[in-house]
Amino acid sequence: MRYYFIAGEASGDLHASNLIRELMRKDESAVVRGFGGELMEKAGMQLVKHYRDMAFMGFLPVLLNLRTIKKNFITCEQDLLQFQPDVLVLVDYPGFNLRMAEFAKAHGIRVFYYISPKIWAWKTHRIKKIKAFVDEMFTILPFETEFYRQFDYPVNYVGNPVLDAVQSIPPKQPGAFFKKGNNMPDKPIIALLPGSRLQEIRSLLPRMLKAAASFKTHQLIVTAAPNIPDEVYRELLKGYEASLLQGKTYEVLQQADVAVLASGTVSLEAGVICCPQVVCYRMAGGALFFKIGQKVLKIKWVSLVNLILQRTAVRELLQHQCTVKNIREELEKILNNPAYRKQIDANYRELINRLGEPGASARAASLMVAKLQQKK
CATH class of the missing domain: 3.40.50.2000 (Glycogen Phosphorylase B;)
Structure with a gap:
């Protein structure tokens, strides 16, 4: 199967790289492409754009880099359509990723989200976009299951990948x-x-x-x-x-x-x-x-x-x-x-x-492959 990943910062690069390795173990036909970092590339992903060109934090830096951000969206949209993946896998980074989720959904591409945006901290209204555009959410924090339940949105809690990375x-x-x-x-x-x-x-x-x-x-x-x-x-x-x-x-x-x-x-x-x-x-x-x-x-x-x-x-x-x-x-x-x-x-x-126990990356990969195969 074909997987398109988007991670926009260093921690996303780390955890996405471990997930990519596990996906390749469980899906021998896996082809992975996307936005991220050198760790994802080392794990086997064809790197389109590095997250260093996307990491704008705070109101002013975003405002000053609107042109670059717009170019990144256009590049990602065009590359996604050209690649035609079986699934778009988003890793945190909600400002960019939720827009890409909407775009993918409009073009008939399935959307998985690994590592939920922190909507339990602020911008809870983003739940509407998640429910509308994200087919499956894979969470890593124990309290997120209950949080999403109150919005009638079931999630897949897989454990925390930090345990895998440290191990x-x-x-x-x-x-x-x-x-x-x-x-x-x-x-x-x-x-x-x-x-x-x-x-x-x-x-x-x-x-x-x-x-x-x-x-x-x-x-x-x-x-x-x-x-x-x-x-x-x-x-x-x-x-x-x-x-x-x-x-x-x-x-x-x-x-x-x-x-x-x-x-x-x-x-x-x-x-x-x-x-x-x-x-x-x-x-x-x-x-x-x-x-x-x-x-x-x-x-x-x-x-x-x-x-x-x-x-x-x-x-x-x-x-x-x-x-x-x-x-x-x-x-x-x-x-x-x-x-x-x-x-x-x-x-x-x-x-x-x-x-809990280590193995979040392996559990997430197994679930993703199983859910994609069910829809074939």
Whole structure:
């Protein structure tokens, strides 16, 4: 069968790549094409456009790049029709993907959605488009089944692919071996993970660096997003002693005493790896956007760890709260308060238990192939 994938960011690229591998195992005739990243390409997909050309975040960047966004839609629509897949598989990224779902449906192409848009957080009205244009939704968070049920829309809960991704990495290396292999001093690590979008990196990394640099007993490691040029990081790292590593996010989280990270999938990844964390989010607008967000958002937390556990298991520093002082204070607690750290460890054990068994990618692939074969 022929599969067309669309993923618009780094985490989507990772989870879609694992799904593609499983689809190819279960469907020997599988041909995969689409928008995504190098991981999807490595898994066997014919890459049409890289997500680095699609990752616009926030009102102003979207406004300034409307021409590019429109061109991306036209390219995708034309390529989809030319390829004529048995199914369009969408991975999160709702602003782009829901429009493509409508287009595909209008042209008689089946639509599967893997990793639901976060409509339980905001823009709940998108449920109308999902019900109208998405044939099957494959969800990865346990609470999403109940959320969709209230709209009379059955979904396929397959478990969380973060468990698969983390399970696929080698066991933790001895600290000294890891540091020597990466030309680092033999000092404990504070990991800084400022996200995968240029705007959030420029907003968060300077604050992270300034806060973490206070802890002289530790060294700083910044994980680089594959779609961001090294020059961006080098400019921001001027004046700081910090190592920059690319393609080793999980290994860094395994080694770190604590991670300061951008809100997103990486929060859940850190939780599954059991690395204590400080969750950060800050874009233009500060306190005003925070107040607006409180009215617009339908959730109490933004990090997946807290959402799944339904309590504040890890500290979130959002908008005007994301200051050097607040980051530094939270790092101090994690690094120097054994009872506080012990509670975080207990929270992570509960989180892993709630996520269930690994194998989300394989379960999703089996279901997709079965549903496509039923319609033949």
